[in-house]
Amino acid sequence: MSHAGTIDIRQLHKQYDVKGQPLKVLEDINLSIRPGEFISIVGSSGCGKSTLLRLIIGLEGDYQGQLLLDGQRIQGTSLDRGIVFQEHRLFPWLTVDQNVALGLLNAPGTQASKDKSVQEHIHLVGLKGFEKAYPYQLSGGMSQRVAIARALVNRPEVLLLDEPFGALDALTRSRLQQELQRIWQAEGITAILVTHDVEEAVYLGDRVVVMQPRPGRIKRIVDVNLPRPRDRVAADFVALKDDVLSEFSHEINHATVAERAERAIPLAA
Amino acid sequence: MSTSSDSLQVARKWPDWRPLALPLALIALWALATSRGWVDTKVVVPPAQVLATAWQELFNPTFYQGVALSLWRDLSGFALGSTAGVLLGVLLGVSPLARWMIGPTFHSLRQVSLFAWLPLLAAVAGSGDLSKIVFVAFSAFYPMVLATLEGVQGVSAAHAEVARVYGFSGPQRLFRLILPSAAPQILSGIQLALIYAWLGTIGAEFLLYDFSNGLGQIVIKGRSAFRVDVILFGLFVIGLIGYGFARLTARLERRLLRWRPPALH
Numbered sequence: 277m278s279h280a281g282t283i284d285i286r287q288l289h290k291q292y293d294v295k296g297q298p299l300k301v302l303e304d305i306n307l308s309i310r311p312g313e314f315i316s317i318v319g320s321s322g323c324g325k326s327t328l329l330r331l332i333i334g335l336e337g338d339y340q341g342q343l344l345l346d347g348q349r350i351q352g353t354s355l356d357r358g359i360v361f362q363e364h365r366l367f368p369w370l371t372v373d374q375n376v377a378l379g380l381l382n383a384p385g386t387q388a389s390k391d392k393s394v395q396e397h398i399h400l401v402g403l404k405g406f407e408k409a410y411p412y413q414l415s416g417g418m419s420q421r422v423a424i425a426r427a428l429v430n431r432p433e434v435l436l437l438d439e440p441f442g443a444l445d446a447l448t449r450s451r452l453q454q455e456l457q458r459i460w461q462a463e464g465i466t467a468i469l470v471t472h473d474v475e476e477a478v479y480l481g482d483r484v485v486v487m488q489p490r491p492g493r494i495k496r497i498v499d500v501n502l503p504r505p506r507d508r509v510a511a512d513f514v515a516l517k518d519d520v521l522s523e524f525s526h527e528i529n530h531a532t533v534a535e536r537a538e539r540a541i542p543l544a545a
Numbered sequence: 546m547s548t549s550s551d552s553l554q555v556a557r558k559w560p561d562w563r564p565l566a567l568p569l570a571l572i573a574l575w576a577l578a579t580s581r582g583w584v585d586t587k588v589v590v591p592p593a594q595v596l597a598t599a600w601q602e603l604f605n606p607t608f609y610q611g612v613a614l615s616l617w618r619d620l621s622g623f624a625l626g627s628t629a630g631v632l633l634g635v636l637l638g639v640s641p642l643a644r645w646m647i648g649p650t651f652h653s654l655r656q657v658s659l660f661a662w663l664p665l666l667a668a669v670a671g672s673g674d675l676s677k678i679v680f681v682a683f684s685a686f687y688p689m690v691l692a693t694l695e696g697v698q699g700v701s702a703a704h705a706e707v708a709r710v711y712g713f714s715g716p717q718r719l720f721r722l723i724l725p726s727a728a729p730q731i732l733s734g735i736q737l738a739l740i741y742a743w744l745g746t747i748g749a750e751f752l753l754y755d756f757s758n759g760l761g762q763i764v765i766k767g768r769s770a771f772r773v774d775v776i777l778f779g780l781f782v783i784g785l786i787g788y789g790f791a792r793l794t795a796r797l798e799r800r801l802l803r804w805r806p807p808a809l810h
Contacts, residue, residue, distance in 0.1 A: 334710075367721075369725040369726070381717065
């Protein structure tokens, strides 16, 4: 079992320059993530949740405040953090096992131990027998499983998931959510999931971080004290889900008013 | 699960004769025109005469020397030009500084017709093999640079981020991301460069005439001797070799790009 990472985010601010004007993307983010914890971050588009994830993986830099992994400031990408993007991002010219092995390209270890690890992780995501398939031969769900295996194969301390199941159909999505929970428990790893799907956030998270947009900040953190595996139709699950959803009711009302206003124009004309 | 090579083999069970219909019809028309006297048979020789010349030439060691000489000029020039082309294409593709400093010069120079360089080349390096090979190398160089550049600039930002996440070094980026990603365009470039190199070889043998024995010179000699049969035979061999190259690269492409989904027809 791999060592699970601790993440500390303190007074994190991030802004972009848009045509010379500063645009605040993240404002005063404070969050401590325990080793082995599963954190869901949920929010509407534009709330900066993906930017937060890209800061943690190290694909974005240039922030104010503190962003620490096991007490060390995060600077750039590193093999101690793995990521699954919304699109699978497999290399189309490599087979499944070669794609998974990319995660070990710059990791220590002998070739034999790497081959074994690749095999284990292909089994872990349930793709035994597809080692020599090319990405074009896989379905969307299978491709995302390969991406999960690639992210986990070098045994990172933290697994980051950026709306990994957003592009999948509902059936595949709920099956992969169950699988992800099983894999997370098996690996004992710290996980951060970014999603706009409240049910997914509650189903998987130990805590659900609700973010709000313009500028992106944390609105509320909800503890999910439900035993796993969780039952999506149980009363306490539904109550928690509704509680999180209620945080968006203001935004939804707001959007509805704006939409009505837009629709009113052609009607009046 | 089926792979693309399986389905290709199923599709090509026996050779298809239909592509031969057009050339056979043209030859029949040609035979008819010469036998009926519709044309001056001194200018348009009958097919049988070309066939007889071909039969003679096939037992003539000079002919094979000519083929070998032309192929040597073609392939050595192609090797030099396409290698340099891939290198410059990658450099222009990955380095904004190189694009800034070399790009404008390259794009201006390639506007000058290759044949316009021949007098200069002949003046500097003579009309021997060196000039011919340099000329062939340039013929292959330009399409190769452009194809490689297009391929390298097409590397997706999403894949580049994956490379960053896994800490790819410079060489790893080049050999595991950029070159495989650009392989389809590079292979198209190779196909084009082989065609251009072969055109350039014959062109150089026509225009940098030096009494050696390439295929191009066989045709020139046929013209000076007013032997239309020799000219036609030479053209036929030149075309056949070019066709062979095209088939070879198509096969290479199928093999190297088997990771791509089979094309829809």
